[in-house]
Amino acid sequence: MSTTQALPGSFRDPSGQVFEVENRIFRTVTDYATSDFDFVRSTGLLQKLTLTGLVLPFETVDQDILGPIGKNASYVLESPKLPFVSFPYEWPFSALKAAALLHLEIHTTALEHGVTLSDASAYNVQFYGVRPIFIDHLSFRRYQPGEFWTGHRQFCEQFLNPLLLRAFLGVPHNPWYRGSQEGIGSEDLCRLLKWRHFFNSKVLSQVLLQSYFQRSARKNVVKLNKEHLAESHLPLPSFQKLLKNLHKWISGLKPLDGDKTVWQDYADFHNYSSEETEIKKQFILDFVRANRPKLLWDLGCNTGTWGAEALRNGAEYVVGFDSDQGALEKTFSRALDKKLLLQPLLMDAANPSPNQGWMGRERASLEARAPANAVLALALVHHLVIGRNIPFFQVLDWILDLAPTGIIEFVPKSDSNAQVLLHLREDIFPDYTEECFLSHLAQRVEIIKTQVIPSSRRILVWYARP
Amino acid sequence: MGQIPKILVFLSIILGLESPQEAHAYLDPGSGSMILQLLLGGIAGVSVVLKLYWQQFIGIFRSPKSGASDSPSSDDTPSRN
Numbered sequence: 124m125s126t127t128q129a130l131p132g133s134f135r136d137p138s139g140q141v142f143e144v145e146n147r148i149f150r151t152v153t154d155y156a157t158s159d160f161d162f163v164r165s166t167g168l169l170q171k172l173t174l175t176g177l178v179l180p181f182e183t184v185d186q187d188i189l190g191p192i193g194k195n196a197s198y199v200l201e202s203p204k205l206p207f208v209s210f211p212y213e214w215p216f217s218a219l220k221a222a223a224l225l226h227l228e229i230h231t232t233a234l235e236h237g238v239t240l241s242d243a244s245a246y247n248v249q250f251y252g253v254r255p256i257f258i259d260h261l262s263f264r265r266y267q268p269g270e271f272w273t274g275h276r277q278f279c280e281q282f283l284n285p286l287l288l289r290a291f292l293g294v295p296h297n298p299w300y301r302g303s304q305e306g307i308g309s310e311d312l313c314r315l316l317k318w319r320h321f322f323n324s325k326v327l328s329q330v331l332l333q334s335y336f337q338r339s340a341r342k343n344v345v346k347l348n349k350e351h352l353a354e355s356h357l358p359l360p361s362f363q364k365l366l367k368n369l370h371k372w373i374s375g376l377k378p379l380d381g382d383k384t385v386w387q388d389y390a391d392f393h394n395y396s397s398e399e400t401e402i403k404k405q406f407i408l409d410f411v412r413a414n415r416p417k418l419l420w421d422l423g424c425n426t427g428t429w430g431a432e433a434l435r436n437g438a439e440y441v442v443g444f445d446s447d448q449g450a451l452e453k454t455f456s457r458a459l460d461k462k463l464l465l466q467p468l469l470m471d472a473a474n475p476s477p478n479q480g481w482m483g484r485e486r487a488s489l490e491a492r493a494p495a496n497a498v499l500a501l502a503l504v505h506h507l508v509i510g511r512n513i514p515f516f517q518v519l520d521w522i523l524d525l526a527p528t529g530i531i532e533f534v535p536k537s538d539s540n541a542q543v544l545l546h547l548r549e550d551i552f553p554d555y556t557e558e559c560f561l562s563h564l565a566q567r568v569e570i571i572k573t574q575v576i577p578s579s580r581r582i583l584v585w586y587a588r589p
Numbered sequence: 590m591g592q593i594p595k596i597l598v599f600l601s602i603i604l605g606l607e608s609p610q611e612a613h614a615y616l617d618p619g620s621g622s623m624i625l626q627l628l629l630g631g632i633a634g635v636s637v638v639l640k641l642y643w644q645q646f647i648g649i650f651r652s653p654k655s656g657a658s659d660s661p662s663s664d665d666t667p668s669r670n
Contacts, residue, residue, distance in 0.1 A: 271623055271626045271630075272622075272626060273619070275622040275625075275626060276619050276621065276622035279622070309621065328625065329625075332625055332628075333621045333622055333625045334621065335621075336620060336621040336622075336624035336625055337620060337621025337622070338621070339642075339645075340620030340621060340624070341620075344645060345620075345624075345641040345642060345645075346641075347620045347623055347624060347641065351627075351637050351640075351641065352623065352627075354633060354636075354637050355627050355630050355631075355633040355634040355636075355637050356630055356633070356634075357626050357627075357629060357630040357634075358630060358631060361629050361630055361631070365626075365629060
């Protein structure tokens, strides 16, 4: 137990850290946070929020489970482990929006109980399928009448501004967010918005005015100090109205580029006949029924068709990765409508999320969050090899390392979709052949079953690592 | 959000165009949000903001020449290089 170390993402908080021991998740509550935590629990707020599913459930457990670390803490809490941890730069627009609304709803309820939130980090929200869930029990603290919303700036940067970037300018938040880690600053967003956007009074106050005040403070044009803040206060009704207005505004935000994107119609236009689709479906369902994976990664999930089928046939939880925003939005809607444990995330397989943040350890890479129990890589490999020039065997090895079992689909060069990738370029892929595909897999894994799709000569391989 | 006096908003825009452009190494992460919330907090908060920005505000109406003549200490202040 002496080797117990806090998870890298939780080091900033003096209130407590998160630990994973033998696949169980624990959180310490330090002396610093004890008084607030006791108060918050006495209000019944956490019980209410956990019962309604807005906050991750927890229970206090024997402190010895964390050894000396547990003994030094006031409490040790245990929470259920979520199937998959994701980050806001991987969330599609609808997920970030749902997380923002969750944060505002929780804060509104908290204020009714005399409690406030000490921060507004988007990293305090995780997903169970497409349902956002607040995970940081130590963000709650006693509300002091008249106090300001200390997390307001962070809320704007981590939730509001990234949503506005897409809603007003049609630019997805993900690459920027992944680079900055802390969201999008109001001053940066302000520089990009057009004059017409400032006729919107909410943009005017929450973005332009805040940005102006921030800039003037940064440049020492004004100096705000504690005496200024002591002279004034934010009355509770104003605080609540601010939260309510933000909730109403964000509820109505939609991506400006809500038109069709590259992949969201793919499922309707791909080059399978219905019979071939049936062959593919049977193969995939046999695989899922045989393995019943607790966590299935669907690489290149498109609109979530196969993920949904897998869930209906024995998979417990599916994470669908795709690089297309429109396809992810469709997957999100599908999961929401049909109440599926299907979590759509933005991921370019040629550039998956890296280890990053403080010391390169704060936010784990996709690979560091492996293994899944099973993986689907359907019609993915040719995009990486022919479309992105990644060596064929490297692509195969990368997929094989993500899970102990899975299905990989090989799309031959003669396939009409592969031809789209090839027709304007030189064929520099001599080893991209059926023979090389099968022989490389045979060297590394056990091939359980193979299926050739008759007309297109596509090959599906169900494999298991030895 | 709708509570902020519009005149103050537009004054801010005008003043914003006049602010200097140099960068500072010591970033203040929260003042912008706090000043905005002062405005949302009612009369007391608005008066604090007016106080904070008063010099900037009257600077608009003061010509550089009259500004110099209004400053009797300018000759008395030792220069610091």
